[in-house]
Amino acid sequence: MGVLFACAFVAACSNEHVVPVADEIDPAVAAALNDQILTDPDLSRQNEGSAALTGGVDHALPLVNDSPRASDAAREEALALLGGRDRLLRLPPVAKRGEEVPLKDRITVTARAAYAGASERCVRSLRRGFIWAARMPAQFPVYPRGATQEAAGNDVEGCTLRAVNFRTPVPPKEVLAFYHTRALGAGFSSTLTVAGEETVLSGRRGDASFAVYARTGPSGLTDIDLVTRGL
Known part of the structure; x- marks a missing residue:
């Protein structure tokens, strides 16, 4: 009888339409997460044991491809977004130096958004999820092949806000130069400051603003917090 039941079960299953899991993945989310090949990331935003500090994550954190080939590919894709190597602008000189951003203001993207102004x-209305990395403004996308670790955003009237943390093997200065070029091309001001271990690029265009916080993490990867408001 057990054999007959097993056969009946298999026969029933064989008649069901099975939708491949891959078909259920939002293409925008997949694009935002980019390559997910093993490395040794630092743990502050990935360790679930720190969920009380990070405010929770999506349980699907991507890893970073830090091979030379991946780094070169990311650079080439970034240059293509700018319209070619000759369009990449040099970073401006450092305008000022300040104190390091307190850990409590950079432990999550929501805290970072509050620190960025x-x-x-608006911060209370933020919604968490990787989809917000795919919804970054066109002027300030996640750097090509950057592995999103955390993202949040909202489209509440008068409170359009995006905040994303991602990692990339491309050095901080190159990543900041990309955003500096994007900012000027979109009519934003762009100012460079140094605050402790972080280099910060920020600017405004009317009521809209952006801020890019760049630092080198313990694993040697570049760790970026990108916040946009009013876009």
Whole structure:
């Protein structure tokens, strides 16, 4: 009888339409997460044991391809977005030096958004999820092949906000030069400052603003927090 039941079960299953898991993945999310090949990332945003500090994650954190080939490919894709190597602008000189951003203001992207000047109301309305990395403004996308670790955003009226953390093997200065070029091309100001271990690129265009916080993590990868408001 057990054999008959097993056969019946298999026969029933064989008649069901099975949708491949891959078909259920949002293409925009997949694009935002980019390559996911093993490395040794630093743990502050990935260790689930720190969920009380990070405010939770999506349980699908990508890893970073830090091979030379991947780095070169990321650079070439970034240059293509700019329109070619000759369009990449040099970073401006450092305008000022400040104190290091407190850990409490950079442990999550929501805290970073508040530090970058977002109002308390806007920060409270932030929604967490990798999809927000795919919804970054066209002027300030996640750097090509950057592995998104955390993202949040909202489209509340008068409170459009995006905040994303990602990692890349491309050095901080190159990543910042990419965003500097994008900012100027979109009519934003662009100012460079140094705050402790971080280099910060920020600017405004009317009521809209952006901020890019770049640092080298313990694993040697570049760790980026990117915040945009009003875009």
